[in-house]
Amino acid sequence: MTWDRLGPLLWEAFGQTAYMVLITLVVGGFFGLVLGLGLYLTRPGNLLAHRVVFAVLNVAVNVVRPVPFIIFLVALGPLTRLFVGRIIGIEAFTFSMCFMASFVFARLVEQNLVTIDPGVVEAARAMGASPLRIVRTVLIPEALAPLILGYTFLFVGVLDMSAIGGYLGAGGLGDFAIVYGYRQYDWAVTAVVVVIIVLIVQVVQALGNRLARRALRR
Amino acid sequence: MTSIISFRDATKVFPGRGRGQDVRAVDGVTLDVRAGEIFGVIGYSGAGKSTLVRLINALERVTSGDVVVDGVPLASLGEARLRPVRAGIGMIFQQFNLLASRTVAGNVAYPLEVAGWSRARRAARVAELLDFVGIGEKAGAYPSTLSGGQKQRVGIARALATEPRILLADEATSALDPETTQDVLALLQRVNRELGITVVVITHEMDVVRSICHRVAVMEHGQVVEVGDAYQVFSAPGHEVTRRFVETALRDRPSSAVLARLRKRHAGRIVTVGVDEVAGSSAVLTRVLREHGVDGTVVYGGITEVAERPYGSLTVELVGGGGAVEGAVAALRAVTSVADHGTAAHPAPDAGPVTPPGKETKR
Ligand SMILES: Nc1ncnc2c1ncn2[C@@H]1O[C@H](COP(=O)(O)OP(=O)(O)OP(=O)(O)O)[C@@H](O)[C@H]1O
Numbered sequence: 001m002t003w004d005r006l007g008p009l010l011w012e013a014f015g016q017t018a019y020m021v022l023i024t025l026v027v028g029g030f031f032g033l034v035l036g037l038g039l040y041l042t043r044p045g046n047l048l049a050h051r052v053v054f055a056v057l058n059v060a061v062n063v064v065r066p067v068p069f070i071i072f073l074v075a076l077g078p079l080t081r082l083f084v085g086r087i088i089g090i091e092a093f094t095f096s097m098c099f100m101a102s103f104v105f106a107r108l109v110e111q112n113l114v115t116i117d118p119g120v121v122e123a124a125r126a127m128g129a130s131p132l133r134i135v136r137t138v139l140i141p142e143a144l145a146p147l148i149l150g151y152t153f154l155f156v157g158v159l160d161m162s163a164i165g166g167y168l169g170a171g172g173l174g175d176f177a178i179v180y181g182y183r184q185y186d187w188a189v190t191a192v193v194v195v196i197i198v199l200i201v202q203v204v205q206a207l208g209n210r211l212a213r214r215a216l217r218r
Numbered sequence: 219m220t221s222i223i224s225f226r227d228a229t230k231v232f233p234g235r236g237r238g239q240d241v242r243a244v245d246g247v248t249l250d251v252r253a254g255e256i257f258g259v260i261g262y263s264g265a266g267k268s269t270l271v272r273l274i275n276a277l278e279r280v281t282s283g284d285v286v287v288d289g290v291p292l293a294s295l296g297e298a299r300l301r302p303v304r305a306g307i308g309m310i311f312q313q314f315n316l317l318a319s320r321t322v323a324g325n326v327a328y329p330l331e332v333a334g335w336s337r338a339r340r341a342a343r344v345a346e347l348l349d350f351v352g353i354g355e356k357a358g359a360y361p362s363t364l365s366g367g368q369k370q371r372v373g374i375a376r377a378l379a380t381e382p383r384i385l386l387a388d389e390a391t392s393a394l395d396p397e398t399t400q401d402v403l404a405l406l407q408r409v410n411r412e413l414g415i416t417v418v419v420i421t422h423e424m425d426v427v428r429s430i431c432h433r434v435a436v437m438e439h440g441q442v443v444e445v446g447d448a449y450q451v452f453s454a455p456g457h458e459v460t461r462r463f464v465e466t467a468l469r470d471r472p473s474s475a476v477l478a479r480l481r482k483r484h485a486g487r488i489v490t491v492g493v494d495e496v497a498g499s500s501a502v503l504t505r506v507l508r509e510h511g512v513d514g515t516v517v518y519g520g521i522t523e524v525a526e527r528p529y530g531s532l533t534v535e536l537v538g539g540g541g542a543v544e545g546a547v548a549a550l551r552a553v554t555s556v557a558d559h560g561t562a563a564h565p566a567p568d569a570g571p572v573t574p575p576g577k578e579t580k581r
């Protein structure tokens with residue numbers, strides 16, 4: 001196949017990847033943040049310490065996170081059907097990505113929050129701040145730089161997940177590389193895709209580093 | 219005198235971890251802090267000082283008993299109702315606990331945001347506070363660029379922002395060098411005098427108590443073992459722990475090693491005479507020696523201030539003919555405490571530990 005025909009297909013694949021990754025970053029980022037805060041806050045000795053809630057969250061994150069994504073896709077099938085209506089296609093695949101990304105990011109968020117000096121939280125409490133206000137004005141601002149770096153890390157992980165979109169007919173750059181590169185023995189196509197992905201990662205990583213550094217200016 | 223903070227058989231038990239024993243961090247404390255005073259709480263590490271003070275703003279809740287702050291019994295209040303109470307009590311910390319993500323001004327504004335002040339009123343108040351603590355020019359700086367003393371000033375400004383009636387200071391000077399410690403203590407004293415704020419100071423340094431506290435409680439194993447006027451506690455410590463603390467703050471009494479060296483240099487009779495407000499100043503010593511025709515040479519000791527009143531001891535070598543020295547020692551004993559160390563030729567090995575004046579009456 002010539003690039004005349006491949007070009008538009010590549011562009012389409014890029015669009016699919018962008019769709020999957022961006023939605024996952026927003027949805028997974030949000031729920032990951034909420035879950036991570038939940039883990040941190042309900043941990044024994046912390047603001048909203050709650051043994052049971054903490055144990056449930058902790059086990060859930062520990063169980064989901066190590067499952068290889070390709071197996072997770074299958075395991076999540078029933079839930080995907082319930083929420084999306086079908087288990088193949090880009091929506092179904094993105095749903096699974098959001099799910100996995102939430103749990104991955106939850107742990108990252110929690111790990112960054114535990115590095116905050118508990119004394120600062122205590123000071124805010126002593127000034128009469130409510131837990132919600134402490135989350136908004138102490139926890140997130142104080143951990144902002146590592147959170148940005150964690151989010152950048154999540155981006156790379158999500159891009160990685162999106163590569164197997166072809167299995168569920170979700171398309172994307174990974175699928176494009178397999179269908180038009182690998183299976184056609186066209187190494188140039190594979191190489192082009194790899195270069196594009198490397199470039200995207202480089203740009204996003206540089207951006208993340210920069211934002212984190214700015215957040216750290218103190 | 220009205221009490222602003224009142225512990226009523228307050229007890230705090232932390233459940234033991236795993237199979238560990240429960241910890242009675244505060245054990246049946248009944249105590250009153252008077253409005254307008256600087257109240258010290260002293261004790262060794264683990265005595266329960268921090269827990270005690272955290273009961274005042276309910277960062278810890280009592281297990282039993284109660285703490286009444288400004289007439290409000292805290293034990294019965296729920297978390298949401300406690301928040302306004304906390305907002306009315308300032309607190310400063312050993313590690314300052316400033317927000318690294320905010321500037322100095324942003325840190326001082328924090329409690330005002332919590333209290334719902336408008337932006338304009340906040341700005342005015344922050345400027346006023348930074349001026350009061352003497353770091354107006356640092357408003358835009360981040361905490362990481364400040365020295366320890368400056369950080370604690372920010373901490374104090376932040377604690378005073380909402381015009382609290384009570385300021386709690388948990389080891390507020392323990393991370394500072396001696397000179398900065400004095401600056402911060404002087405600032406706390408100003409807070410107390412100029413703003414009329416009741417200050418509760420936690421410390422394990424008797425020097426802090428000596429410098430600024432009006433009254434002091436001594437804690438051990440969660441209990442208050444002694445409480446009273448700082449000067450009284452210094453001059454007549456009733457408990458072993460108190461005595462050890464007093465000794466660390468007053469280095470005017472010669473140890474046995476010092477005494478041995480003094481005897482080498484001075485052949486005459488060596489006595490240590492207590493000097494305090496009750497027993498009399500060093501003028502008494504001078505007068506007695508003059509009346510008995512005895513020469514006195516000060517060889518060791520010092521007079522310092524406790525709660526802004528003179529306190530200490532002088533060790534003197536007495537030289538005189540006939541029974542003059544005996545007479546002088548007897549006359550001194552009548553007005554103050556005297557430890558007689560004898561002479562180099564006839565040392566009095568049994569002079570015992572040199573006691574602070576007034577203590578003998580307590581024994
Ligand atoms: N949150 C907690 N959980 C369990 N035990 C605690 C807790 N806080 C304090 N303790 C225990 O209570 C006792 C008193 O601690 P506290 O911090 O009040 O002592 P402190 O006098 O302030 O000591 P320091 O001078 O070291 O600060 C200690 O044995 C401590 O281990």
Ligand SMILES: [Mg+2]
Nearest residue numbers: 267268269388
């Ligand atoms: Mg402490």
